[in-house]
Amino acid sequence: xxxVFLGFVQNKEGKRRLLLRVDGxxxxxxxxxxxxxxxxxxxxxxxxxxxxxxxKREFFTGEVKRSITALFPDRSGLPPLPxxxxxxxxxxxxxxxxxxxxxxxFHALEQKIALEGLSDSIKLKVxxxxxxxxxxxxxxxxxxxxxxxxxxxxxxxxxDLIGKTDERTADHELRAAD
Numbered sequence: 001x002x003x004v005f006l007g008f009v010q011n012k013e014g015k016r017r018l019l020l021r022v023d024g025x026x027x028x029x030x031x032x033x034x035x036x037x038x039x040x041x042x043x044x045x046x047x048x049x050x051x052x053x054x055x056k057r058e059f060f061t062g063e064v065k066r067s068i069t070a071l072f073p074d075r076s077g078l079p080p081l082p083x084x085x086x087x088x089x090x091x092x093x094x095x096x097x098x099x100x101x102x103x104x105x106f107h108a109l110e111q112k113i114a115l116e117g118l119s120d121s122i123k124l125k126v127x128x129x130x131x132x133x134x135x136x137x138x139x140x141x142x143x144x145x146x147x148x149x150x151x152x153x154x155x156x157x158x159x160d161l162i163g164k165t166d167e168r169t170a171d172h173e174l175r176a177a178d
Contacts, residue, residue, distance in 0.1 A: 002050045002074075003027070005043050006142045008036070012131030018068060019142065020051065026088055029053065029066040039071055045142065048074040087161060089154075092138040093126035101150065102126075102137035108151035112158055122158075 003022035008031075010016055016036060017028040029051065043049065053068040091106050092098070106126060113122050130138045135147035139154055141161065146153055 001052075002048065005045060005047050005049045007045050008040075009140065009145060012133075018051075020049070026090070027066065029068050031068045031071070035068060035071055039073065042073060050074065087121065087141055088123045088125055089158070090125050090127045090130075090140045092128075092130045092132075092136070094129045094133070096133050097130075097136040097138050100136035104151050105137055105139060105149055105154050109154050109158060112155055116162065118162065122161075 001020070001022055003020040006019040006021055006026065008016045009019050009028065011028075016031070018031045018036070020027050020029060050072040051068045052070040052072075053066060056065050056067075057063070058065065089109060091102050091109075093102060106124065109124055113119055113124060130140065130145075132138045132145075132147050137149050139146045139149040139157075141157065144157070146157060
């Protein structure tokens with residue numbers, strides 16, 4: 001499988017997973033510790049890599065789990081992506097996160113993305129459980145994970161992503177959206 005390396009993320013148990021964008025879809029993959037340590041300093045987010053491994057489908061849940069057995073960095077590959085060149089912001093849509101503020105996160109970001117005219121480059125996606133239920137609501141963008149995320153934190157993260165740095169902007173824009 002060939003894709004764009006986005007970084008490493010942690011699941012609820014604290015185990016690291018490699019985040020790879022393949023054909024516009026972000027995939028988490030288990031990577032052995034020895035491989036992760038070998039390539040940790042060599043991989044750059046935005047770099048094209050190829051991975052080989054095992055793909056299993058859970059019998060009862062139908063969930064696909066991927067484990068990497070070999071990794072091949074493309075040294076001549078694409079230059080790193082701009083900080084926000086086709087981002088996907090994922091918000092946990094499971095009951096605990098959604099009721100604990102995920103819904104307001106989604107609507108605040110949806111309005112901000114429309115206001116900034118970023119609908120073509122930033123996608124907002126409601127996803128299944130992110131395995132951090134005790135710290136709801138949860139948001140992910142690339143390798144960045146925000147627990148107990150508020151609309152203010154989400155808009156601040158989006159402003160950082162698009163290069164806006166005014167600290168007062170998030171609060172002002174949030175009040176304007178209400």
